[in-house]
Amino acid sequence: xxxxxxxxxxxxxxxxxxxxxxxxxxxxxxxxxxxxxxxxxxxxxxxxxxxxxxxxxxxxxxxxxxxxxxxxxxxxxxxxxxxxxxxxxxxxxxxxxxxxxxxxxxxxxxxxxxxxxxxxxxxxxxxxxxxxxxxxxxxxxxxxxxxxxxxxxxxxxxxxxxxxxxxxxxxxxxxxxxxxxxxxxxxxxxxxxxxxxxxxxxxxxxxxxxxxxxxxxxxxxxxxxxxxxxxxxxxxxxxxxxxxxxxxxxxxxxxxxxxxxxxxxxxxxxxxxxxxxxxxxxxxxxxxxxxxxxxxxxxxxxxxxxxxxxxxxxxxxxxxxxxxxxxxxxxxxxxxxxxxxxxxxxxxxxxxxxxxxxxxxxxxxxxxxxxxxxxxxxxxxxxxxxxxxxxxxxxxxxxxxxxxxxxxxxxxxxxxxxxxxxxxxxxxxxxxxxxxxxxxxxxxxxxxxxxxxxxxxxxxxxxxxxxxxxxxxxxxxxxxxxxxxxxxxxxxxxxxxxxxxxxxxxxxxxxxxxxxxxxxxxxxxxxxxxxxxxxxxxxxxxxxxxxxxxxxxxxxx
RNA sequence: UGGGCCGUCGCCAAGUCAGGUUAAGGCACGGGGUUUUGAUCCCCGCAUUCGCAGGUUCGAAUCCUGCCGGCCCAGCCA
Numbered sequence: 001x002x003x004x005x006x007x008x009x010x011x012x013x014x015x016x017x018x019x020x021x022x023x024x025x026x027x028x029x030x031x032x033x034x035x036x037x038x039x040x041x042x043x044x045x046x047x048x049x050x051x052x053x054x055x056x057x058x059x060x061x062x063x064x065x066x067x068x069x070x071x072x073x074x075x076x077x078x079x080x081x082x083x084x085x086x087x088x089x090x091x092x093x094x095x096x097x098x099x100x101x102x103x104x105x106x107x108x109x110x111x112x113x114x115x116x117x118x119x120x121x122x123x124x125x126x127x128x129x130x131x132x133x134x135x136x137x138x139x140x141x142x143x144x145x146x147x148x149x150x151x152x153x154x155x156x157x158x159x160x161x162x163x164x165x166x167x168x169x170x171x172x173x174x175x176x177x178x179x180x181x182x183x184x185x186x187x188x189x190x191x192x193x194x195x196x197x198x199x200x201x202x203x204x205x206x207x208x209x210x211x212x213x214x215x216x217x218x219x220x221x222x223x224x225x226x227x228x229x230x231x232x233x234x235x236x237x238x239x240x241x242x243x244x245x246x247x248x249x250x251x252x253x254x255x256x257x258x259x260x261x262x263x264x265x266x267x268x269x270x271x272x273x274x275x276x277x278x279x280x281x282x283x284x285x286x287x288x289x290x291x292x293x294x295x296x297x298x299x300x301x302x303x304x305x306x307x308x309x310x311x312x313x314x315x316x317x318x319x320x321x322x323x324x325x326x327x328x329x330x331x332x333x334x335x336x337x338x339x340x341x342x343x344x345x346x347x348x349x350x351x352x353x354x355x356x357x358x359x360x361x362x363x364x365x366x367x368x369x370x371x372x373x374x375x376x377x378x379x380x381x382x383x384x385x386x387x388x389x390x391x392x393x394x395x396x397x398x399x400x401x402x403x404x405x406x407x408x409x410x411x412x413x414x415x416x417x418x419x420x421x422x423x424x425x426x427x428x429x430x431x432x433x434x435x436x437x438x439x440x441x442x443x444x445x446x447x448x449x450x451x452x453x454x455x456x457x458x459x460x461x462x463x464x465x466x467x468x469x470x471x472x473x474x475x476x477x478x479x480x481x482x483x484x485x486x487x488x489x490x491x492x493x494x495x496x497x498x499x500x501x502x503x504x505x506x507x508x509x510x511x512x513x514x515x516x517x518x519x520x521x522x523x524x525x526x527x528x529x530x531x532x533x534x535x536x537x538x539x540x541x542x543x544x545x546x547x548x549x550x551x552x553x554x555x556x557x
Numbered sequence: 558u559g560g561g562c563c564g565u566c567g568c569c570a571a572g573u574c575a576g577g578u579u580a581a582g583g584c585a586c587g588g589g590g591u592u593u594u595g596a597u598c599c600c601c602g603c604a605u606u607c608g609c610a611g612g613u614u615c616g617a618a619u620c621c622u623g624c625c626g627g628c629c630c631a632g633c634c635a
Contacts (some may be wrong), residue, residue: 009570009571009582011569011571028613034573034635035635036634036635038635046628070634070635071635072599072632073634074567074635111567111607112628123633124564126633127633128600128633130633131631131633132633134631135631136559136631137558137559137560137605137630138558138559138560139559140559141631166635171633172633173635181560182559182560182561183559183560183561183630184559184560184630184631185618185631186628189631190632192633193633194633195633211632211634211635212634212635213635214569215635221603226620229613230564232561232563232628232629233628233630233635234629235562235629235630235635236560236561236562236629237630238561239561246597257604258562260562260563260628265568278594279584313569313570313583314569314582314583315569315570315571315583317560317563317570318562318563319560319564319567319569319570319628320563320627320628320629321566321570322568322569323568323569323584324567324568324569324584324585324610326568326582326584326585327568327569327585329584330583330584330585333596337596337597338597342594344594358594371593371597372597392590401595403595404595409585412593413593414593414594415593416593441566445593446593447593455595456595457593457594457595458594459594461560498621504580513560520594520596522594522596523594524594525596530590538571544593545597546596546597547596547597548595548596549594549595551595552595553595
């Protein structure tokens with residue numbers, strides 16, 4: 001239980017920054033996390049947040065949160081709000097909260113300058129024509145007939161585009177680069193398009209909106225970003241990023257560096273696919289605990305530090321990769337093992353009657369709240385003649401390696417007594433309704449004075465004080481590691497991704513803990529109360545199960 | 558088939574730019590120990606080999622050449 005923070009992981013971006021600082025290329029670094037406010041953040045965004053904010057933090061620089069809000073038809077203030085919350089929840093504070101839309105006027109000035117320098121022109125072809133004249137991967141494009149308009153005409157047309165004189169699609173502003181470029185992004189890319197749409201921040205003041213490529217590099221430059229970190233698919237855009245900055249006089253020329261995006265096994269992160277699952281009712285919403293969105297992980301019980309640890313563990317490279325769920329699970333188990341107080345809860349109860357325990361007697365037994373951390377204190381657990389244990393902890397005809405309860409077997413009830421099963425009671429259908437057991441009064445607390453050992457220790461709750469609860473046991477959403485490449489996404493869904501246990505029982509101590517406390521129900525896993533939970537109707541989400549070696553052995557044999 | 562990028566253990570990933578003896582670490586897996594959670598924790602094992610084939614060199618995962626495999630790009634999306 002050391003609290004030494006894990007060593008910083010070295011990677012190529014960290015090394016570039018170290019070199020730039022050492023060479024005094026930059027006295028200090030500035031990064032930015034630039035989401036488009038058109039959806040909720042997910043675990044993939046966490047990697048980028050961790051990288052951008054992490055590098056700034058590690059080197060004493062700044063990281064801005066910048067909304068890349070250049071497309072009014074897809075963006076909403078609601079998403080921006082949620083993104084701010086999620087970044088904060090992950091544990092980060094931005095240096096400045098920025099919006100690309102804050103730069104619309106400056107961007108427009110830069111566009112004017114590009115036109116004056118003869119590097120941009122207004123094209124009046126329709127989008128269909130622009131597409132068909134762009135060429136293909138192997139053939140060059142052909143010049144627009146409007147490519148050689150005079151600067152004056154371009155300026156006039158662009159001004160009228162801004163003034164809203166034209167309908168959408170009538171004209172666009174294009175960079176004048178090279179229709180024969182091998183890199184398709186350099187074939188006179190569109191810089192501005194006409195959109196008569198309400199923008200969530202600028203309202204109807206603009207009827208032209210800048211494209212990503214024009215906006216991003218200049219926004220970075222305006223903010224003094226030194227290292228513009230983005231994912232691999234923008235690699236082909238870097239020449240354009242540099243071209244725009246090289247053909248204007250921006251305050252600085254940031255360096256774009258690309259890294260591979262995160263993909264996780266057994267899940268999907270694309271907005272389109274998540275939306276589909278929600279719309280079809282396969283999950284409850286954007287914060288359904290089975291989803292990889294940050295809101296969902298939070299609801300499920302993941303801690304911000306466990307997600308940061310996950311991001312640290314996976315590293316940063318340019319290699320396409322798919323991370324195993326085990327890594328995510330390991331990070332939350334590690335965090336919660338250290339911090340979660342322990343309690344007992346029985347998910348699928350079977351009654352136990354201690355035939356030799358006095359009627360109407362009860363007592364309180366002391367139990368530590370954490371087996372390795374005494375500072376977490378102890379609690380009193382009520383015990384009595386009638387108890388409940390886990391149905392799966394009893395087998396009438398057990399295999400040899402089963403050292404839980406069985407007829408004639410003696411086991412320990414954790415922090416309580418040794419008990420021995422004497423009799424099995426069944427109802428008319430043959431269902432087990434109760435186990436009649438005897439207890440050994442000499443073993444109070446869980447140790448036998450004569451030194452005899454038992455192999456099994458079971459969790460339990462007392463019948464008259466246990467608190468009813470519902471538990472939701474989550475598992476991977478899909479049954480295949482790469483659902484996104486499945487022909488039919490929904491066919492790959494794991495039908496057991498959420499198992500609701502309705503008749504669970506929790507020891508009464510639960511009422512002493514704050515509702516969002518992440519706890520370990522011993523031998524079961526880590527849980528926390530769901531948003532739907534109330535003191536009258538407790539509902540728990542299982543964040544992660546415990547490692548289960550017995551289950552592994554059982555399956556193997 | 559144009560351009561860009563990538564290939565080190567089942568999954569991640571150091572190391573590659575400035576070649577130097579037996580290729581970090583994590584997850585997973587296997588074995589053992591401690592244990593009142595079959596949890597945790599601790600120990601041990603886990604790539605004679607770095608996509609493949611040649612070449613340079615006293616010496617190559619690192620340099621050169623040629624292959625093979627994978628990802629991305631033809632939105633007035635980001």
